[in-house]
Amino acid sequence: MVVFMGTFARTSLAALVAWLALFQGYLVIVNGHNLNYKEALTKSLIFLEAQRSGKLPPNNRLPWRGHSALDDGKEANVDLVGGYYDAGDNVKYGMPMAFTVTTLAWSAIAYSSELQSARELGNVRAAIRWGTDYFLKAASRRKRLYVQVGDPVKDHECWVRPENMKTPRTVLQINETTPGTEIAAETSAAMAAASIVFRHIDRPYARRLLNKAKLLFQFAKSHKGTYDGECPFYCSYSGYNDELLWAAAWLYTATHNPMYMEYITEEAVSAVVDEFNWDLKYAGIQVLLSKSFFQGDQDLKSYKDQADSYICSVLPQSPYYKIPMTPGGLIHLRDGANLQYVTGASFLFSIYGDLLREFNQKVLCGDKQFDSTHLLAFAKQQMDYILGNNPLGRSYMVGFGNNPPKQAHHRGASVPISDAKFDVSCPMSFVRWYNKNVPNPNELTGAILGGPDKQDQFSDLRWTSVYTEPCTYVNSLAVAALAKLTYPVKP
Secondary structure (H helix, E strand, O other): OHHHHHHHHHHHHHHHHHHHHHOHHHHHHHHHHOOOHHHHHHHHHHHHHHOEOEOOOOOOOOOOOOOEOOOOOHHHOOOOOOOEOOOOOOOEEHHHHHHHHHHHHHHHHHOHHHHHHOOOHHHHHHHHHHHHHHHHHHOOOOOEEEEEEOOHHHHOOOOOOHHHOOOOOOEEEEEOOOOOHHHHHHHHHHHHHHHHHHOOOOHHHHHHHHHHHHHHHHHHHHOOOOOOOOOOOOOOOOOOHHHHHHHHHHHHHHHOOHHHHHHHHHHOOOOOOOOOOOOOOHHHHHHHHHHHHHOOOHHHHHHHHHHHHHHHHHOOOOOOOOOOEOOOOOEOOOOOOOHHHHHHHHHHHHHHHHHHHHOOOOEEEOOEEEOHHHHHHHHHHHHHHHHOOOOOOOOOEOOOOOOOOOOOOOHHHHOOHHHOOOOOOHHHHHHHHHOOOOOOOOOOOOOEOOOOOOOOOOOOOOOOHHHHOOOHHHHHHHHHHHHHHHOOOOO
């Protein structure tokens, strides 16, 4: 017993020394380059509040935002008030909204103590609940899920703040005859993950979420079909097998019901991938299920192996590394919201890095081994680039750090409150508020924008949306990494 305790103490001390060595740069960067991770964490959550639709609460922190879309759902005789606008427009898309909530919930589960110490856990829970309250409305009718509010074509023809929009609030749904497996399963995953967040603080609410998650999973599995109604804006290129597995993984995590394990090990289709985003969930599933493998579920070994393959394809030191990088060291997969792939990698590298440390595991890539310190260092390097440690020396988070963007491609941020009552036609709205090369009058605090191109260059102009448009899921994926960076040693 004495030997065990002594070994444990020496191991803990060694781990602490390693962590302090790894994050010594973090302390220098904060003091020298204003990379204050706690500030970035706080602001990343404020941006999600800027994306709220519906009747805003009294503690709304953005004075330029007001109530909006209070009649949503009226066309279909259902209450669909609430939820989130996905990006710089005024449409509510079910798929990215659900992924935003799922990843926020996972952040709250994995980094509860860090978020609590940063005094942000309440704000994360509020952000999750803003989404799940809406999903409960959207899934209120049996074997039916409302998946979109707003006409994206008409919406994109007008540049007005959501509080004053007059474009159609068209309602789209999936049902038994018009299935949408991806959206139903992603919404199931969001509600299952959120039920874990709320189970100890609001048990009845958590039970409602979990029960609805179970029904949606069965609905998704029984009525298979890809829903194209959100195309060309959110098309499912990866198919629905990843979302079904994602939902089953979260339902198993929430319930430990063998039924979901049976689906995961016997029915589900998995794949080796090298990215994680709102459309492609396999890497996230593999990291999530790896924890159960480390805890003794040997049937899940293949998922741990696939998680390792993901790491090996992304980590630059790996012999199997194949992800494109900019000269400055940023992941660059595609133009247009590219930073979603960066925050997605930082998200999984943070969570998997902590799992490797907790269970004393390593990743084997050919003849090279990598431990938690390698993964966490890479997550940090990618987030540091976003926050200002890059060739241009500028931040890509609005309102944070050195020379942050001033012209986010965002309707609400670019229309002055003083113009709120102006009745402007849609064509003139672009003349008045979109085509002017001036800073936005309203700061879109905390928004992580699309980011630089593959040569590390950036255009801070409202109309260059591939560089300047924000998305909720870019920020939701940043929360875990920022929480980890705020407290590199667990509080």
